[in-house]
Amino acid sequence: MSRGLRMTRQRRTILQVVETAKQHLDASQILRKARRLDPQIDRVTVYRTLGLLKRHGLVDELDLMHMQGEKHFYERRPQRDHIHMACLRCGKISEFESDLFDRLKGQIQRDCQFHIAVTRLEVGGYCSHCRTGIAE
Amino acid sequence: MSRGLRMTRQRRTILQVVETAKQHLDASQILRKARRLDPQIDRVTVYRTLGLLKRHGLVDELDLMHMQGEKHFYERRPQRDHIHMACLRCGKISEFESDLFDRLKGQIQRDCQFHIAVTRLEVGGYCSHCRTGIAE
DNA sequence: ACTTTATTGTAACAGAGTTGCAACTAGAAG
DNA sequence: CTTCTAGTTGCAACTCTGTTACAATAAAGT
The missing domain is CATH 1.10.10.10 (Winged helix-like DNA-binding domain superfamily/Winged helix DNA-binding domain)
Structure with missing residues (x-):
């Protein structure tokens, strides 16, 4: 600094x-x-x-x-952007890195002529643990 | 309803x-x-x-x-999820659909055993118009 | 050590969104 | 068409996150 x-x-x-x-x-x-x-x-x-x-x-x-x-x-x-997944039932946050995500960012920069400074991909849903108990 | x-x-x-x-x-x-x-x-x-x-x-x-x-x-x-791109200079919001994004969601569901209910991909950066005037 | 100016803490504020509750009303039942 | 009831509304008061003005403080260059 x-x-x-x-x-x-x-x-x-x-x-x-x-x-x-x-x-x-x-x-x-x-x-x-x-x-x-x-x-x-x-x-x-x-x-x-x-x-x-x-x-x-x-x-x-x-x-x-x-x-x-x-x-x-x-x-x-982080070094490499990652995806945040939030389980809407138990609230657990997990992270995930993906080549596909990196390629998607490349595509955006090219196809949209858009210079990316920061990305945020958040996914809401149900984690494997909570899915099994859906019938509860 | x-x-x-x-x-x-x-x-x-x-x-x-x-x-x-x-x-x-x-x-x-x-x-x-x-x-x-x-x-x-x-x-x-x-x-x-x-x-x-x-x-x-x-x-x-x-x-x-x-x-x-x-x-x-x-x-x-929307019928199909799209990406929101926000220009950090002029504030313009643009939208973008992509097969790669759909495939990425598929990968997440499979690899993470995570059932996706909703996604939000937001990108901050500079649109083509604002990039050209960077030296201003 | 001295000076400049970025930074801090205090207090007061702004704005988004929420809650408790009595009054109202959509929609079902008779 | 009238009655009933539980979902919904409006109001007022509130909570919470984040911001601003400004005088006091303290990094960092000289």
Whole structure:
């Protein structure tokens, strides 16, 4: 982070929280975890920092099909884009990488003359575990 | 709409607004248009009806990469899923259908044992028109 | 160490969407 | 056509996520 941006204590903390997260966190969860490392940190700073990281392509913002209200979730941008699958019954989020997805992005760039900066493919449905119990 | 659901004047109005929309509308735009047909109609009814239509798979909810705040947009569910491309500069939304996308969904269902109910693929980037003026 | 200016925290705000509840009404039954 | 009842509406008050203004603070270059 150069070019007029400053690496502050707060940003280091928030970055650390997002980097080490084992799952997708929303803004208030990130705040809570950040406050365990630095109790002074404020809500506003979390939002501002997430916006910054998003604009710079370091984290991606997800909706996860809005299963839990209007929250947004964050993850550090992966090497390779992946698909998020949200089970509408149990709420489990799984991820999936696919050559076909990469090829689809290539097709969009070519056929639509559209330069892709970020993609978000979310799928809602029923995972294998929940499908079996459908008759319940 | 059967099974205990009632076709009320308000629902008919909201449905009509969404069906005849020439572009993606958010909840407050839908409210405004619905009020021109029925001035009594309330915000809450719009939200409740959109929720209902969404649950029954008659409309899809979009985020359009959150370019205009946290609004959600709605469109009647199309015959065939399509991709939404949002230009991060001019804000234009374009749509795109693709065999590759259909095949990708097939792959997900097979490889992940995941039964797909709804998909949302949104792409942010720069349209051909805005790319040319990048040096501006 | 000094200065500049990006960044922070506080507080107040904005907007999307939700909930409780009494009043209303679509649609079925008689 | 009238009655009944449970689905639906409108209102008001609320929750929650995220934003803005601004004075105080502190990175980072000199």
